[in-house]
Amino acid sequence: MDTGSTAWVLVSIALVLLMTPGLAFFYGGLVREKQVINTIKMSFIAIAVIAIEWAVIGYSLTFSEGSPVLGGLGFLGLSGVGVEPEPAFSSEIPHLAFMAFQMMFAIITPALISGAVVGRMRFRAYTLFILLWSLVVYCPLARWVWGPGGFIGELGVLDFAGGTVVHVSAGISALVAALMVGAGRRNGSERPHNIPLVVLGASLLWFGWFGFNAGSALAADGLAALALVTTMLAAAAAVVTWVAVEMVRNSRPTATGASIAAVVGLVAITPAAGFVTPMAALAIGALGALASYLALELLRGTGLDDTLDVFACHGVGGIVGSLLTGVFATTAVNAGGADGLLYGGADLVLKQFVGVGVAVLWAALGTAGALFAVSRIVGLRTSPEVDSVGIDVVEHAEHAYVHDTLIGAAGELFRPAPRPIAVEH
Secondary structure, three states: OOHHHHHHHHHHHHHHHHHHHHHHHHHHHHOOHHHHHHHHHHHHHHHHHHHHHHHHHHHHHHHOOEOOOOEOOOOHHHOOOOOOOEOOOEOOOOHHHHHHHHHHHHHHHHHHHHHHOOOOEOHHHHHHHHHHHHHHHHHHHHHHHHOOOOHHHHHOOOOOOOHHHHHHHHHHHHHHHHHHHOOOOOOOOOOOOOHHHHHHHHHHHHHHHHHHHHHHHOOOOHHHHHHHHHHHHHHHHHHHHHHHHHHHHHOOOOHHHHHHHHHHHHHHHOOOOOOOOHHHHHHHHHHHHHHHHHHHHHHOOOOOOOOOOHHHHHHHHHHHHHHHHHHHOOOOOOOOOOOOHHHOOHHHHHHHHHHHHHHHHHHHHHHHHHHHHHHHHOOOEOOOHHHHHOHHHHHHOOOOOOHHHHHHHHHHHHOOOOOOOOOOO
16 A cells, blocks of 8 residues: 555545535526525535445445446445455555545536536435436446446546546436426526636636546556646636637637636546646647537527536537547557557547447436436426526525625614604694
8 A cells, every 4th residue: 555645545535525516616606596505505415415325335336346237236335345455446545545536426427417407406306316317327337437347448448537437428418307307487697696606616626626637546646647737738728718719709708608618628638637648638628618619509599408508518528528538648648548549549539439429328318217217206397486486495495695684684783773853833
């Protein structure tokens, strides 16, 4: 066991956990004022629900000995998962640390989907959905890509930190969820209600993403350093590209656009972070931003109510990043990877297409099945009352902001006592 690697992975666990509250703020700022509590709580509840599911059975189904399709029950209830390393995953860190690191990925992935249905899906339905979705979609897909003997990994598909497992699956699932839950009944402005909150959330995501990608090296070594640098550069390139496009098209670059761009760049580099050079990361970030921006423009006005554009950002960004891994990957920076198209490995592009295709198909089918089950058990849609009163009040009996109440109370408290009025006789 290596204490330095263990320390880095433990820090990375905390960084990736921070990403889910960061996502909550990011999404929370983008929605309307009367949806903020519900939006934030959708991310927050995922931390609790999926942590329990992962410890009880999810980790076992994903990483214990079994078939190439699904793990067995060898790690059920974390049986056999202790403080000693598990050589099948890493000989340098405790098995518990590896389990906890993977838990954070399992937590944030279904939370990403929430952005497609905020304000329209009942909270109890969403809670049941993410539990079913994690078991039906996430665990098998993570097994196929990262688990022992997983057939996608055995095929040679590269996914350093979750391009297919996390972002393609979440993006496609968001698309299916938006279609099945249906469009919302519009009432008022759909513009972000709190842009500083959006920037704060994106900044926390960017910060936590260093643990997401560099932590996936599972060691404090040069590969972690490479992943950290490529993560930084891809996000920076995406922001610059997006801002440049906004300046050309609208002459007014927005803070919201720059924040979305940072997340898109981080998504795009995720599958490639430990397999490409820093200069390739610049290209991946820029191309990912262009693809997502184009997707947003094409989907606008189609009637698809993917509220926070999860598919355009995570789905498209994840697909583009996964495919570009097949172009830019090189064994010069990671001998454990493969050479992509630019380095004579044209077959890697085909493998990446297969990996993306399997993730798209499984996520779509699994999400549709999980949502159908939930609709039969508790129902999916909120009541018409939600659109006029607000989902925060109806579902949670809370307000994100109580400024009107406070101002009114303060006004009464500090209003000067009335002076006697002289009456003329």
